[in-house]
Amino acid sequence: MTRRAALESTFESHKTATQVAAALRPDNTPEIETRVDGTTVITEMKRETTGGLQATIDDYVVNLQVAAQLVTTDGDTSTTIQHNHE
Template identity: 50%
Template structure:
């Protein structure tokens, strides 16, 4: 008899968290993203992770590992969003900036 657990968690960018956690998933795990259409935002949604194990202790161990890995994935995703938000999207032409150096040569 197989033991099963389903873990659902809501996220601002569920697809990003899913990509961050996917390397830690084992063959006994599947993670999908359910979009939350009520928010009008295609990034808001839920991660749904299903874990199947043969023993109760194996299921408990895998769920414990998953929750720790999920915490790290959420932290990494939030840090990635923060860094991306700090990056300028358009710095404009370089010539728009004043310079302190004299580029003309008078001989």
């Protein structure tokens, strides 16, 4: 049985969301898809085991935080991201 998760992160603008998604895409595998809908980055992932899915989510969240900080133009390293977990 395949385990699935979808993570949504909302940003201040479509431009920022697009930049964050572009920074995350190199880490995508065939089991991970990242797209932008307005100001929201949506990443869907699937793994065969719960532990594998958890590890993938953990890695993704770290990468997301780094990407968000890199595209922040105000220099604020305490970028806050709103996460919606399914």
